[in-house]
Amino acid sequence: MEKETVRIEGFSDAVFAIAVTLLVLDLHLPEEHLIKNGNDLFIFMKSQWPVFLAFILSFFSIFIMWVNHHKIFKQIYSRNSAIMFANGLILFLVSAVSYPTALLARYFNGEASSMVVAMYTGIFVLINFAYNLLWFLASRNKKLLRPGITDAAIKKIRNNYLYGFPIYLIALIFSFWIPAVSLMIILGLWIFWALSSGKIEMSINESE
Template identity: 90%
Template sequence: MEKETVRIEGFSDAVFAIAVTLLVLELHVPDKDSIRNGNDLVIFMKNQWPAFLAFILSFFSVFIMWVNHHKIFKQIYSRNSAIMFANGLILFLVSTVSYPTALLARYFNGEASAVVVAIYTGIFVLINFAYNLLWFLASRNKKLLRPGITDAAIKKIRNNYLYGFPIYLIALLFSFWIPLVSLIIILGLWFFWALSSGKIEMNVTEDRNRKIK
């Protein structure tokens, strides 16, 4: 069966690359006239810690989203309009990550911290929803998936994305009371997505090997 999603994957990779590049624009170099010595530079960089935190969180979030996007399209072989629009929703949301990142970098250390963290966390709730939607639309018709994929593998991938959704919602709720806890939850989700995506690929390969035998 010929893979029909090559153009979708190529276009998606370009959008992810641009989204990551935009994040670094929020890391500012101080004006030359405001820095007299090394101590001034250190103080400036210390005051910029929300910007560094926002960049690190967003970079690795987008990177892990790209990894999962790559893995999900290893299982999707054909496309229809629904899959293309669901993928477009993912790309739209990923391309907007730079804006809440900028808000987080600028206002996290002030009175608006709860609002900016809620906006920042909210975008990842929507992204997770979009991933769930993409896999739902693809997996409801097995003919669109990799030949030989088992029902068990389909279920494992579905559960992987479903488990993340309530955790993102919890992070969103925490953002209104303890914003830092919300960001820590997002940090923990990095490890969840990184580890779970590897386990899914391993499990799918094992299912494929068992079917061949």
């Protein structure tokens, strides 16, 4: 079967690349007149830790989303309108990550920390939902998938994304009371996605 999703994947890769690039815009140099020596620079850098934290979290989150997007489309060979719109939803949300990242960088240290962390966590809840939707729409018709893919492989991929959804919801709930714990859960999740994506691929290859 000829793969019909090449243009979708190429366009998606471009959107992911732009989304990552936009994150860099929040990293600002200090005003030249404020930095007179190394100690001033160190104090400035220290004060910017929420900016660096937001950048690191968002960069690796988008990167791992791109990795998982790539792995999903290794299994999807044909496309229909539903798949294209579900993929569009993912790209829309990914391109919007830079805004809550900017809010997190600016207000995490202040009284609005719970709200900005909730907004930041909330967009990842929506992104996880969009990934689940994409795989549901693709896998309900096996003819759209890679020839030879087994039912067990389809189920493993589905479960991999389903497990993340309640954890993202827990992170969202924690953001209103203990924002730092919410970010730690997000950090733990992208470590989970990084590890599980490789294991899922290995288990699929072994089962076929």
